[in-house]
Amino acid sequence: MEVSELDKYGICDGISEIIVTCGIENPNAAPIGLIRKDNRIFIRLYKGSTTYENVKLEKIFAANVTCDPLLFVKSTFSNLEDENFKYHPLNSQNIPLLKNSVSSVIFRCEEIKHTEQAMTAEIIPIYAVANYHRPKAINRGLTAVIEAAIHATRYELTGIDKFLDLIDQCLETTYKCGGQREKDAAEILLNEIGEIKKLVSGGKDTE
Ligand SMILES: Cc1cc2nc3c(=O)[nH]c(=O)nc-3n(C[C@H](O)[C@H](O)[C@H](O)COP(=O)(O)O)c2cc1C
Known part of the structure; x- marks a missing residue:
């Protein structure tokens, strides 16, 4: 191919x-x-x-x-x-x-x-x-939640706070422009970020 x-x-x-x-x-x-x-x-x-x-x-x-x-x-x-x-x-x-x-x-x-x-x-x-594909217009809520997921993996890796601000900015767009599936994905992401934050701040305390 x-x-x-x-x-x-x-x-x-x-x-x-x-x-x-x-x-x-x-x-x-x-x-x-x-x-x-x-x-x-x-x-x-x-x-x-x-x-x-x-x-x-x-x-x-x-x-x-x-x-x-x-x-x-x-x-x-x-x-x-x-x-x-x-x-x-x-x-x-x-x-x-x-x-x-x-x-x-x-x-x-x-x-x-x-x-x-x-x-x-x-x-x-x-x-x-x-496979079968139903057309879907570009949705900024979708692209923003994917961007937020990338920032989340970078935050998990580095613990650098600027990624949390970037996630907030992205998810603002998701809540404004996204459909229910984008908003559900944003909720899961926020829960995960909560857990990652605990690990990051635990790590910082022990430094
Ligand atoms: C949109 C997006 C793109 C990503 N691209 C990559 C990539 O190109 N290479 C990589 O190593 N991780 C990438 N990641 C991070 C991995 O998906 C992430 O580390 C994931 O937890 C790996 O899961 P696994 O342990 O089940 O393999 C990306 C994440 C997102 C959200």
Whole structure:
């Protein structure tokens, strides 16, 4: 499969925020940004996540395109329930895919490079499926809650307070422009931030 064909599956030039599913034995889901440039495509995975460990070991994963804010936020902070996964048989393995995605593409990793914090791989599409897709207009509440989820992962990693302000700004837009699903995702995110704050301030007390 050519990289240019990925347009049909919604993975276009620039950074596409998709949900990676991986883990042959124990399926796992997490939001990841795939980087497509000059007809090549790359993944960068920071150490410390289940996705990092699975992809490092198995060198295969699926990228699932979805606009569901609940799936994004839930899979950022914990794994999705079993009922969200389905499986595609490939070379006598069952590759986990997201059941309700707009499309799913299975990638193999090549040219893997490791640094102190992360691994980067050029990735090769080997199978793709497009599912039924209902059109959805751009909703600022959706993009803002995804942005807030990214800030939340940075806050979790660094404990730097400026990320909390950025999350507040994003969620203001979500509460103004989002539908119920975006607002539900924002609630989950706020609860998670509450828990992360406790860990961060606990850590600061012991310094
Ligand atoms: C929209 C979005 C994009 C993200 N992109 C990446 C990425 O490209 N690489 C990465 O290592 N983590 C990325 N993250 C953070 C991971 O999703 C996060 O660390 C997650 O908790 C990993 O889950 P896991 O331990 O189940 O793999 C992103 C998070 C969000 C919300």
